[in-house]
Amino acid sequence: MSADGMTTMTTTTTEPIGISNLPNQQRHKIASRSGANFTLMVVGESGTGKTTLINTLFRTELAPPKDELQRHTKQLSRSVEIDVIKAELEEKQFRVNLTVIDTPGFGDFVNNRDCWTPLIDFLDDQYETYMRQEQQPLRKQRTDMRVHACLYFIAPTGHTLKPLDIEVMKRLSTRVNLIPVVAKADTMLPRDLHLFKERVREVIRVHNIQVFAPPLDAIDEASAEHARALMSSMPFSVIGSTEDVRTLDGRVVRGREYPWGVSEVENENHCDFKKLRSLLIRTHMLDLITTTEELHYENYRQTQMETRKFGEGKVKKLDNPRFKEEEDALRRKFTEQVKLEEGRFRQWEQHLIAERDRLNKDLETAHSSIKQLEAEIESMQSSARGPRR
Numbered sequence: 001m002s003a004d005g006m007t008t009m010t011t012t013t014t015e016p017i018g019i020s021n022l023p024n025q026q027r028h029k030i031a032s033r034s035g036a037n038f039t040l041m042v043v044g045e046s047g048t049g050k051t052t053l054i055n056t057l058f059r060t061e062l063a064p065p066k067d068e069l070q071r072h073t074k075q076l077s078r079s080v081e082i083d084v085i086k087a088e089l090e091e092k093q094f095r096v097n098l099t100v101i102d103t104p105g106f107g108d109f110v111n112n113r114d115c116w117t118p119l120i121d122f123l124d125d126q127y128e129t130y131m132r133q134e135q136q137p138l139r140k141q142r143t144d145m146r147v148h149a150c151l152y153f154i155a156p157t158g159h160t161l162k163p164l165d166i167e168v169m170k171r172l173s174t175r176v177n178l179i180p181v182v183a184k185a186d187t188m189l190p191r192d193l194h195l196f197k198e199r200v201r202e203v204i205r206v207h208n209i210q211v212f213a214p215p216l217d218a219i220d221e222a223s224a225e226h227a228r229a230l231m232s233s234m235p236f237s238v239i240g241s242t243e244d245v246r247t248l249d250g251r252v253v254r255g256r257e258y259p260w261g262v263s264e265v266e267n268e269n270h271c272d273f274k275k276l277r278s279l280l281i282r283t284h285m286l287d288l289i290t291t292t293e294e295l296h297y298e299n300y301r302q303t304q305m306e307t308r309k310f311g312e313g314k315v316k317k318l319d320n321p322r323f324k325e326e327e328d329a330l331r332r333k334f335t336e337q338v339k340l341e342e343g344r345f346r347q348w349e350q351h352l353i354a355e356r357d358r359l360n361k362d363l364e365t366a367h368s369s370i371k372q373l374e375a376e377i378e379s380m381q382s383s384a385r386g387p388r389r
């Protein structure tokens with residue numbers, strides 16, 4: 001389903017995922033009786049397990065995973081479709097109006113340049129819609145799809161972040177609470193996973209990519225300690241699965257089964273899924289909402305206010321300074337190309353003129369020799385006829 005359409009469902013979670021803890025995230029006043037609105041976006045290369053993790057996080061099949069054939073055919077088209085899935089999750093009479101933005105993968109193409117544009121545009125469009133509604137008198141009916149957290153899926157290559165990951169993460173981090181996750185942790189040995197996470201952390205630090213960190217000020221020491229412990233695990237390694245499997249010691253758990261045993265989603269020795277879920281749902285959902293409101297949306301609003309008047313529409317893409325440089329470069333390249341072609345034509349023209357002159361000369365020579373031959377024939381004919389009596 002595309003961004004135009006939406007899937008909506010109401011789900012009462014059979015097993016608790018932690019949303020009933022929301023009213024206890026006391027530091028904020030947002031936790032109203034009617035529940036909270038929360039929008040989560042997943043981004044990353046195709047096939048890294050984004051859709052599966054969404055279903056694992058909320059313990060329901062919110063989005064049907066694509067079959068492999070579809071994944072293959074998708075590689076033929078260079079588009080990033082954006083799915084909007086809406087669900088009402090209810091737990092102990094507490095409700096979260098959840099919106100999940102599933103972006104079906106990029107990085108499949110030979111040229112991935114600008115593959116992030118639809119994602120960035122989507123984030124900005126939500127801020128724009130919200131801002132325009134704020135300027136209207138009827139504020140009650142506003143729709144709000146500003147993204148509160150963006151999970152960025154890093155493929156478990158074992159090396160380091162790819163240049164494309166760095167590019168996309170940089171751009172996302174200036175607009176949204178970015179939470180990097182290492183996908184499919186079960187495909188790596190614990191030692192390699194540990195090293196990989198360290199390398200990713202280092203690259204993130206060197207490139208100064210701002211990932212979400214819970215604010216540590218004004219919280220009690222226990223919560224601060226919990227937040228620090230969570231952040232020390234960033235990027236969170238995750239395992240996605242919607243299947244219950246039996247472990248060697250007879251427990252039934254959410255996990256992935258292998259001939260050598262079971263990789264457990266909720267086992268902290270296997271991956272950081274529980275920490276990620278805690279950050280997103282149990283302890284920091286309201287921090288994510290507040291940061292979006294006070295930092296990211298405010299940044300957007302101020303930047304827009306500086307460049308246009310109150311109530312004025314968004315700058316058209318072609319007038320956008322982001323595209324100006326590219327446009328100028330294209331124009332320069334075009335002018336150079338035209339100059340080059342013009343030179344080539346001029347040379348060709350000279351060559352044609354010289355050739356025409358040469359042919360004309362040949363023609364003239366041929367013409368005069370014909371004339372001479374005609375004169376000779378004439379004189380021969382007259383001498384053959386002899387003198388008239």
Ligand SMILES: Nc1nc2c(ncn2[C@@H]2O[C@H](COP(=O)(O)OP(=O)(O)OP(=O)(O)O)[C@@H](O)[C@H]2O)c(=O)[nH]1
Pocket residue numbers: 044045046047048049050051052053065066071103104105106183184185186187238239240241256
């Ligand atoms: N080993 C392993 N496989 C996984 C994990 N999560 C998902 N998969 C498998 O990886 C494949 C792709 O999963 P999806 O969830 O469809 O991946 P996606 O990122 O949504 O893919 P696109 O929608 O194409 O971008 C499926 O066969 C999943 O069963 C995981 O944690 N470990």
Ligand SMILES: [Mg+2]
Pocket residue numbers: 050051052065066102103104105
């Ligand atoms: Mg998917």
